[in-house]
Amino acid sequence: MQNEDQRNILLAVVLSAVILFGWTFAQEYFFPPSPEQIAAREAAQQQQQSQANIASDSSIPEVPGGTNNLLKLIEGRPREEALADAKRITIDTPTVEGSISLTGGRIDDLVLKNYQTSIEEGSPNVVLLSPAQTRNPYYADFGWISSDRKLAVPDNKTTWTTTDTSLTPENPVILTWNNGSGLKFERELSIDDGYMISIKQRVVNTSNGIVDLAPYSLVSRTNTPETLGYYILHEGPIGVLGGSLTEVDYSDLKEDGNVALPSTGGWLGITDKYWLTALIPDQSKEVSTRFIYSGKNGPDRYQTDYFYNVEAVAAGGTLEFSSNLFAGAKEVPLIDQYTDDLGIQDLDLAVDFGWFYYITKPFFYALHWLTSIIGNVGLSIMALTVIIKLFLFPLANKSYVSMAKMRKLQPKLVTLREKFGDDRQKLNQEMMTLYKQEKVNPMAGCLPIVIQIPIFFSLYKVLFVTLEMRQAPFYGWIHDLSVPDPTSLVNGFGLLPWGIPEADTLIAFLNIGIWPVLMGISMFLQQQLNPQPTDPVQAKVFLFMPLFFTFLLGTFPAGLVIYWTWNNLLSIIQQAVIMKKAGVPLGRTPAETKS
Numbered sequence: 001m002q003n004e005d006q007r008n009i010l011l012a013v014v015l016s017a018v019i020l021f022g023w024t025f026a027q028e029y030f031f032p033p034s035p036e037q038i039a040a041r042e043a044a045q046q047q048q049q050s051q052a053n054i055a056s057d058s059s060i061p062e063v064p065g066g067t068n069n070l071l072k073l074i075e076g077r078p079r080e081e082a083l084a085d086a087k088r089i090t091i092d093t094p095t096v097e098g099s100i101s102l103t104g105g106r107i108d109d110l111v112l113k114n115y116q117t118s119i120e121e122g123s124p125n126v127v128l129l130s131p132a133q134t135r136n137p138y139y140a141d142f143g144w145i146s147s148d149r150k151l152a153v154p155d156n157k158t159t160w161t162t163t164d165t166s167l168t169p170e171n172p173v174i175l176t177w178n179n180g181s182g183l184k185f186e187r188e189l190s191i192d193d194g195y196m197i198s199i200k201q202r203v204v205n206t207s208n209g210i211v212d213l214a215p216y217s218l219v220s221r222t223n224t225p226e227t228l229g230y231y232i233l234h235e236g237p238i239g240v241l242g243g244s245l246t247e248v249d250y251s252d253l254k255e256d257g258n259v260a261l262p263s264t265g266g267w268l269g270i271t272d273k274y275w276l277t278a279l280i281p282d283q284s285k286e287v288s289t290r291f292i293y294s295g296k297n298g299p300d301r302y303q304t305d306y307f308y309n310v311e312a313v314a315a316g317g318t319l320e321f322s323s324n325l326f327a328g329a330k331e332v333p334l335i336d337q338y339t340d341d342l343g344i345q346d347l348d349l350a351v352d353f354g355w356f357y358y359i360t361k362p363f364f365y366a367l368h369w370l371t372s373i374i375g376n377v378g379l380s381i382m383a384l385t386v387i388i389k390l391f392l393f394p395l396a397n398k399s400y401v402s403m404a405k406m407r408k409l410q411p412k413l414v415t416l417r418e419k420f421g422d423d424r425q426k427l428n429q430e431m432m433t434l435y436k437q438e439k440v441n442p443m444a445g446c447l448p449i450v451i452q453i454p455i456f457f458s459l460y461k462v463l464f465v466t467l468e469m470r471q472a473p474f475y476g477w478i479h480d481l482s483v484p485d486p487t488s489l490v491n492g493f494g495l496l497p498w499g500i501p502e503a504d505t506l507i508a509f510l511n512i513g514i515w516p517v518l519m520g521i522s523m524f525l526q527q528q529l530n531p532q533p534t535d536p537v538q539a540k541v542f543l544f545m546p547l548f549f550t551f552l553l554g555t556f557p558a559g560l561v562i563y564w565t566w567n568n569l570l571s572i573i574q575q576a577v578i579m580k581k582a583g584v585p586l587g588r589t590p591a592e593t594k595s
Contacts, residue, residue, distance in 0.1 A: 082133040083109055089173055090166040094193050096328060098129065100167065104156040105175055105187055107197065108132065108139030110327055112275075119471050119480050128275055128327060132156075137222040138270075140277065140325050142187065142199060147212040147310055152179040160187070169193050182207025195328025196338060202320040205313045212312055215321045217279045218305035219269050224250050228273060233352050233465055237291045237304050239268025239278075240346040248291050253302065259291040265345050268304045269326070274467055276350050280324035281306055283343055331467060332364055352465045359458040364466055371468065377481055378474035381463065381559055382566050388459070389570050392452060396571070400578040403530055405440045460560060469559045477514070481559035485513025512554040515561045520550030522568035529575045 088099035091110065098109035110129035117123050129138050144153040154160070154177050164173035172190035179185070188200040201215040227235040227250070237248040241263040248259060264286045269278030281287045285308060292303040313319045324342065326335075330351050339347040353360040366387070370380035389396070412434060420427040435441070463469055469481040477487055477494075487493040489512045523546040553561050 077133045077135075079127070079130055079134050082131040085131075085133065089162065089164060091191065092166060092168050093191055095195060096128075100173075100189070101131065102160045102162070102175070104141065104158060105143075105154065105160045106131075106139045106141045106156065107325065107327070108137070112329060115274075115329060116471070119473075126275070128277065132222075135223070136225070137220065138277070139220055140279070140327065141218050141220065142201060142215065142323075144185065144201070144203065144213050144215050145307055145310070146214075151211060151213075152181060152183075153213070154179075154185050167191055182209075183211065194331075194334050194338075195326055196342075197325040197327065198322070199325060200320060200322050202318065203313060204318050205315055208315050210312050210314055212310045213319060214308045214310040215323075216305055216307035217281070217323055217325070218303055219277050219279055220301065220303045221270055222299055222301045224254075224300045224302075225272065230464075232354065232461060233273060235272055236270065237268070237302060238271045238350065239263075239289065239291075239304065240266040240349055241268060241289050242266070243345070245346065245349050246291075250300075250302065253291055253293040254295070254300065258293060261289050263287055263289050263306075267326075267344060267347055268306065270302065270304060271330070271350055273465070274330055274470060275328065276326060276330050278326040278347070278350065279304065279306060280326060280342075280344055280347070281308070282322055283345060285321075329467060332361075333368070352461075354458075354461050354465075356454050356458040356461065359454060360461050363459050363462045364468070367462060367468055376474070377468055377472040378478070378559065378562055381481075381563050384459070385563060385567050385570065388455065389567075389574070392455070393574075395452070396574060397578065400575045402441060403575070404579045405438065409434065409438060409440060459563065463559050463563065464557065469557060472559070474558070474562065478558050478562075481562070482557050484511070484555055485515045485558045485561065487513040489513075489517070512550060513558070513561075515558055515565060516550050516554045516556075519553055519561050519565040519568065520546045522565050522572065523549055526568050526572050526575070529572065529579060 083099065086101045086103035088101055088109070091098040091100065091107075095113055097111050097113055098107075100107050100109070108129050108131040110127075112126040112128055115126040117126055129140070130136060132139065141156065143155060146153055158177055160175035160177050162173055162175050164171065167173045167189055169192055172188060175187040175189070177185045182205065184204040184206060186200075186202040186204070188202070190198045199217070203213055205211055225235075234247045234249070236250045237253060239246050241261045243266070246259075246261065246268075253259070265281065265283035266289075267278050267280045268289050268291075269276060271278075287306040287308055289306040290304070292305070294301045294303075308321060311319060324344075326338065326347070332348070332351055335348050335350060338344055348361075353364070363384070367377075367380055367384050370383050371377050374380050374383060413431065416427060416430050416434065420430055472481045473479050474481055478485065488510070490510050493514050527542060527546065553564065
């Protein structure tokens with residue numbers, strides 16, 4: 001039975017690692033979709049081909065900037081030079097600055113005022129959107145499609161006119177263009193103090209005939225951005241369509257082809273780890289949405305777009321549609337505010353809280369609240385760890401009491417193993433009898449570990465996917481909690497007069513910082529308090545676990561390693577107090593060492 005107990009503990013540790021690093025990859029197997037989700041997917045697949053046919057039908061021209069208009073970009077032009085090509089309306093708010101080109105009316109210049117590319121002094125602000133002529137174009141575009149291909153509608157070469165010079169929270173702008181055939185197009189834009197731009201597209205028919213029109217919106221990105229490549233984080237095309245979250249990897253869109261889905265409301269766009277550009281249609285209207293890849297004759301290009309159903313505009317009539325564009329940082333409180341105030345369906349899913357959403361998101365708000373009080377994210381992580389420890393105290397206490405009892409039985413178990421080692425069945429019977437006599441449940445120490453896995457993983461997700469840790473300093477040598485510990489074992493943690501290996505070299509795995517080493521030591525010390533496996537093979541596996549996790553966590557963000565180290569330290573203190581009360585020695589006994 002002792003053998004089975006140790007196997008269960010080992011299984012719990014391995015399961016923790018599997019869940020930690022492969023949850024998203026395995027979610028389809030462990031958490032299959034509900035019948036409703038399966039039905040929705042099948043319906044979407046059935047409509048995908050017909051929607052694609054509608055989008056490419058000769059009577060409805062492809063959205064300007066689509067797959068038939070690949071940009072032949074290799075090096076691109078300097079951003080400042082491209083911005084000077086056309087007249088522009090400036091954008092200026094407390095959070096963003098940039099401009100809108102009057103040629104095409106694109107929103108293709110957006111810089112985030114509150115975020116820098118690095119922690120270095122004088123580091124430039126994060127550039128979110130850039131014009132088409134630059135090296136990595138990324139922009140939002142709006143326009144109209146018609147069933148009459150001869151009808152002149154605004155496109156990316158249209159020169160819009162306006163009397164306004166800047167777009168601010170206090171000053172919306174109106175762009176106008178007349179097609180010369182009795183249609184006057186207007187685009188009214190307004191912006192708030194955050195990252196939301198509201199767009200009203202309006203057409204006035206002053207001709208004598210009826211015209212068929214529908215507006216569209218798109219986000220276009222050229223060249224595949226560098227991504228982290230973690231299973232627990234999605235980066236790429238994303239949306240809530242048909243009531244379900246849809247995530248498409250860049251590689252999948254490139255290999256599997258375009259995706260077309262109908263939706264009423266929802267949103268779609270392109271996400272990075274911390275930034276999002278999302279199109280938000282009228283939540284009450286049906287739209288046709290698409291995720292598009294094109295790059296056979298040029299650089300990789302990704303586009304997300306939607307268009308409404310075509311409507312007839314009578315002579316003297318007006319057609320107007322309202323939509324929104326979110327372009328900025330994925331600040332959870334602000335996104336939640338937009339979700340509620342604007343009635344946007346599940347916009348908060350743009351932050352990848354994962355399958356443990358109902359644990360992960362409360363953890364985020366707890367960390368956010370603690371940071372507002374303490375003022376340091378690292379200390380907030382430690383404070384939140386203490387709170388979680390207090391909440392789980394009864395469960396952990398039960399686990400440690402069980403471990404303490406198992407430690408007291410260790411000499412007797414070793415004796416039984418020496419006596420009945422060749423008779424496995426007899427050994428298990430004698431161990432079971434011993435457990436009953438001493439009133440010990442060997443499984444009691446395993447179950448709490450398994451129950452705590454979702455809690456640990458949820459906190460891990462919070463620290464990994466949210467903005468809280470980005471460029472947040474701690475103390476000493478930790479200036480950014482979102483990147484690995486910058487010290488290295490190779491140069492004696494900065495004491496030796498040489499640098500550290502580059503990330504792409506063969507010995508880069510030796511870049512183990514001080515905090516990962518402290519974590520490994522804390523894990524080893526905690527291991528000494530646990531019952532020693534009687535199986536020699538299992539004992540050796542457990543002996544190398546701290547070393548394995550030290551190298552593994554050497555590449556993790558420092559904030560996560562600090563959390564894990566602090567959590568281990570609190571566990572050691574709690575377990576040591578319980579063992580002392582139970583009269584169990586804290587160190588390994590000679591009998592345990594011998595085993």
